[in-house]
Amino acid sequence: MLPTLAAVSVMVFVIMRLLPGDVVNLMFQDLGYAASLAEMRAKLGLDLPIHVQYLRWLRQLLHGDLGQSLWTQRSVVSVLAERLPVTLELGLLSLLFAVVYGGVTGVVAAVRHDGWPDMTLRTLAMVFLSLPSFWLGTLAIVVPSIWLGWSPSLQLVPFAARPLESLVQFLLPAAILGSHLGAPIMRMTRAMMLEVFRHDYVRTARAKGLDPRRVVLKHVLRNAIIPSVTILGVQTSQAIAGSVVMETLFQLPGMGSLLVESVAHRDFPMFQSLVLLLALVVMAVNLLVDVTYFAIDPRTRAEVA
């Protein structure tokens, strides 16, 4: 974890140093972020020796100072505090959707192996996997407005103010993103369940007359679920990437749209902090996934002890 963290910080740091000179020129000449090249470089912290730059940046980070936006002059932390809840709501809602959809259909498909529910659900997962979420989102905006004269509200309802209305607003983008994220979960859950069904202890459990539903849920699912949990870690990273697209499409002011805006405005202090923060979120989720292994599978506990 720690070496990775160090490597991540170095990578984000290097990104800023690799900024092409003409972009820096553009930043002070056309965008007016500074009066001269020297002042621009000072604002970006490019004027000191490289190791001093890194240590200074690191010290600021550890003090919770993520710098200042060039575009709005506001501190990055205060902007993030505003944007984070939106992405959190969209991300969690779509992951929840993905887990419920992927988990349930995966189990059903495995239980009805090679029957029509299996075929239908597998085809559906393949379709969801192939549908670009931004296209599905575009259609979800266009089609109802043509046929029903209805279009989703583009005015954000904050969760803290009106939770229920806010959830309704996020339902559509979250379902679209969740269907894409849930498809691999469905495929993995199904494949692993089929694998576990072949084991002797499952036959034993059935032979001794246990309730079939109990066998599926307690004996099979619990042993089959670990790879799906692993996938969930990967899917979180995908959910962040997806929210960049969905927030732009549905005009939700979250971290994803902030990322796109900061690139458009060449607001690199903001961009740098965002990239770092998103990487930290992914790492935190992966740690959480590892911890979940222990909870689900006692064998992994024994290995460590």
Place this chain on the structure above:
Amino acid sequence: MTLLRDLVVKKPLGAVAGALVLLLLLVAVFADRVAPQGYNDTSLLDALQPPGRAHWFGTDELGRDVLSRVVYGAQVSMTVGLVATAISTLVGGALGVVSGYFGRRVDLLLQRLVDAWLAFPGLVMVIVILVLLGPGLGSVILALGVSQAFPQSRIVRGATLVVREHAYIEASRAGGASHGRVLLRHVLPNIVAPLIVSASTYVSFVILVEAAVSFLGYGVPPPRPSWGGMLSATGRSYMVRAPWLSVFPGLALTVAVFAFNVLGDALRDLLDPRLR
């Protein structure tokens, strides 16, 4: 050849998908002959025509034929999909084999690097590279090729770790073969199957990410059409008045990704039964 026969006999759906992929490739290669018009032939008098006999897929706000633009869009998607995946397979393959075969410190160092890279959400890293390189087809290919190399190296490393333990590797080392010879003659042929499988699944992913990046406006610059770009630039401002602008590029994209996904699945089932 046996693979082709297996595909047709055992995985007919995969064979159909393969044929579709081949068709898309042909369309991309012979775009100038397939497309009824050039991708940038504007004619303002014909702007925003609905699909009809003259323009099967309608026209956009500049009067350009949407069918022609979808056909030329295949060039961008196929080029990026295949070339970027080739780059990521070569780079990721080399990284993975070296990391898995030599193990120890080399492995530890390389894997921490891969860990750090994987901590960044894929699309974000692609945007970062595009910001640094500037827009263009070459930048998009490089950005996607590099960013996919790291996850792919993990798969290859895993396969190499298994192969490394076999007795024939030890035997050929004991017989005096150099590391290079062992890698090329004994390790590489045995990890070709997982390499093909991972490459075939990455093609569809790369095509999707390219479309997403173009949709956000960082992809191949206009007037060159790409499916993702067509969905953003014109599609969104005119989509209610002219839904065909968003329907056809998206449909083409979905069909292409679906075909590569199904083909990849079929290849995996045939080449690597353990992964089923």
